[in-house]
Amino acid sequence: MPDHFETLAIHAGQDPEKTTGAVMTPIYQTSTYAQASVGQHLGYEYSRTGNPTRTALETCLAALEGSNFGLAFASGMAAVDAVLRLLEPGDHVLAGNDVYGGTFRLFDKEFSRYGLRFSYVDTSDLDQVKSGIKNNTRLVWLETPSNPLLNITDLKGIADILRAADRPPYLVVDNTFATPYLQQPIELGADMVVHSTTKYIGGHSDVIGGVVISAAEEIHNRLGFLQNAAGAVPGPMDCFLVLRGLKTLAVRMDRHASNAYSIADFLGDHPAVLEVRYPFHPSHPHFELAKSQMKNGGGMVSFTMKDGASAAHHVAEMTRLFTLAESLGGVESLIEIPAVMTHLSTAGSPLEIEPGLIRLSVGLEHVDDLLEDLENALEAYK
Numbered sequence: 001m002p003d004h005f006e007t008l009a010i011h012a013g014q015d016p017e018k019t020t021g022a023v024m025t026p027i028y029q030t031s032t033y034a035q036a037s038v039g040q041h042l043g044y045e046y047s048r049t050g051n052p053t054r055t056a057l058e059t060c061l062a063a064l065e066g067s068n069f070g071l072a073f074a075s076g077m078a079a080v081d082a083v084l085r086l087l088e089p090g091d092h093v094l095a096g097n098d099v100y101g102g103t104f105r106l107f108d109k110e111f112s113r114y115g116l117r118f119s120y121v122d123t124s125d126l127d128q129v130k131s132g133i134k135n136n137t138r139l140v141w142l143e144t145p146s147n148p149l150l151n152i153t154d155l156k157g158i159a160d161i162l163r164a165a166d167r168p169p170y171l172v173v174d175n176t177f178a179t180p181y182l183q184q185p186i187e188l189g190a191d192m193v194v195h196s197t198t199k200y201i202g203g204h205s206d207v208i209g210g211v212v213i214s215a216a217e218e219i220h221n222r223l224g225f226l227q228n229a230a231g232a233v234p235g236p237m238d239c240f241l242v243l244r245g246l247k248t249l250a251v252r253m254d255r256h257a258s259n260a261y262s263i264a265d266f267l268g269d270h271p272a273v274l275e276v277r278y279p280f281h282p283s284h285p286h287f288e289l290a291k292s293q294m295k296n297g298g299g300m301v302s303f304t305m306k307d308g309a310s311a312a313h314h315v316a317e318m319t320r321l322f323t324l325a326e327s328l329g330g331v332e333s334l335i336e337i338p339a340v341m342t343h344l345s346t347a348g349s350p351l352e353i354e355p356g357l358i359r360l361s362v363g364l365e366h367v368d369d370l371l372e373d374l375e376n377a378l379e380a381y382k
């Protein structure tokens, strides 16, 4: 099969169905499968263990990340949870200090109760990563671009540092913000890639899902055991929805990025705005690295208001096209205040988000309408 991204997204794992010729992958809405004789079956026994709609999704997502090993989960958090279960009590995890609030909450409130140790550094600073590695560090967890500050981490640089360790820890990249269309961490040295498929991959804000793609079969097999043993699997309808969204990922990401760039440019020049963050905007501190590591800047923009938190809340409540809501990556534009919404769990921790930060998930509406919406919401603060 040709290996261009757009072609794989539409065809990998998605051959026409053999018995009827159905071109779209059927929703195999079944919990179990008939066996011809005891233990003799057609590759599927029970849908927690495997389901053909899920297999199609897992095969496609793995291909898009440049691997053969994908496992789908019921949510992004279920995918994160499975990866952390690879570790043993006493192991240390070095994590980025700017990650999704739910990821921090799971590390800080749950896995720390089972003897895992966590510390947090700015992974965009390679020296901090180098000095953060301990003898018992078994896993490095990061997001690039990060949620919500959109910091960029040099993935190849980190992979090189980890490879030099006596016992190299796993490098796990949450690639939710970039998607495999913009960046493929396994090629740059990651051992595992995690996605919340709820976001750009699904693309339509109508399903919750997650995936882990592994570079090595051995890790994949251990995660596959966990997927079946713990059972946080997505249903076939959810897999179908994610697969359907995935087919248009490339064209969506290109438009998300061009709309987001125009919005970052507008906000950067606006007198009410203190600072705008967009990886492909020349004002971004990691602009050059972003350009070298990513195909485009993605669809997320964060910014702070000169007048602080109350102005930020006001703006988030004033927009009409940008809906005030958590989540991201859908065709519709969203606006939120991370400090009190998606990242509330970081309050009082070193990962706390400044209260005046606004995060935009820039959708696929006409860019002029989006700009006008923001202009109106910012009017009072000119």
Ligand code: P1T
Pocket (backbone or CB within 6 Å): 075, 076, 077, 078, 100, 102, 103, 143, 147, 174, 176, 177, 195, 196, 197, 198, 208, 209, 210, 326, 327, 328, 342
């Ligand atoms: O919501 P869920 O599908 O379980 O995915 C969790 C998750 C994991 N990783 C990243 C980078 C994420 O952004 C998320 C979910 N994030 C939001 C809901 C949000 O609004 O940021």
